Amino acid sequence: MTKSVDRHKRGVAVVIGSGSVKCAAALGLVNALNRAGIAIDMLVGCSAGCLYATMIAAGRTTAEAAEMTRVLWTSEIAAQHDRRAVFRAMFPKLLGFDARFGLRSDRLIMQRMRTAFGDMRIEDMKIPLHLTATDFATGNQAVFSSGRAIDAIRASIAVPFLFSPWPIDGRLYLDGYMSDPLPIGVAIKEGAGVIVAMGFESPFQETISTAGRFAFQVSAILSNNLLKSQYSFHALSHHAEVISIIPEFKQRIKLFATEKIPYIIEEGERAAEAQMPYLDRLLSAQSAA
């Protein structure tokens, strides 16, 4: 069952978009909100943003969440080739090929997520949580507001070609960024009036030296254009106030650059801090109304 938002409470909905390790910037946002005395009354996560949304919703502190990321999100999770998948792609008629295709084994990431989240359920979180993925058969956005957290997270980080789509209740799901890299619409649909959205554009490749980099470049082009079109639709066609926070990273952040987490958090905090005076005035005006 979906928990609704208490409109009289001085709180905001936080949406954390896709962005790999850059999503750790959301921890800086949480620090800024805490200092300003602003509560989070809903969390929405997409792709790696699901990891942070879940940790925050579960009540983890910023330090705990940063440490969990360092353990969970290392390059080793995508290092192990799934040789059977490669052969099945090369000889589909001989070996058989199906929709559960991914070039990397998910064994390690699943093992680490089990350690980190166990059997935590989305509906039992301290803060109402919604995690998004993409229905592989229809391309529609899927929103998980209940069920086992690691299933929804695994579905939402199923980067096409890298990790296989993930089955939940008989359907297959792909990475959430494929349907909306910054799912503000979910917060609007769940009744949020003030939405703080932290989004990230996918980085473009400096050189295209491998087929993998080529695929990442194509994916970044699609994802960034989708981010813009979805953001503009949600920002312009609804009454909800959307405060976008886009941290500026002067350093290049690679996919698994967990050593840069302190810097990422700092930049997230800096970008969020700039919006706190306005948020404070807005929420005060709403409480007084």
Added chain:
Amino acid sequence: MEIETNTSGGITVVGIRGSVDGLTADELMRTFTERVTAGSVKLVADCSALDYTSSAGLRSLLGAVKLARQHGGDLRLAAIQTQVLRVLDLSGFTGILKHYPDVQSAVTSFAEPA
């Protein structure tokens, strides 16, 4: 937010200082509406002192552009700061609004053939 308007040579420059957001967007829209209904349809928003725009601010800018264009004019943006430009770019505004590095260029652009 503070607004300062200055009309010269048929072009109105609207200087916006501070943040255009849920608390201030109506005031900005009111200013643009008053100007357009008074016949000033060639508008330049001087964004050099504009710190931030939320979705409410975007909606008011879009409303002002539509209004100005419906009356045969336009709203053009000038001197947009990096943080605001990122929000405008993210929301697709840079694809539908003309923007210039400084106020003078934006004012001059109205003299150029469309």
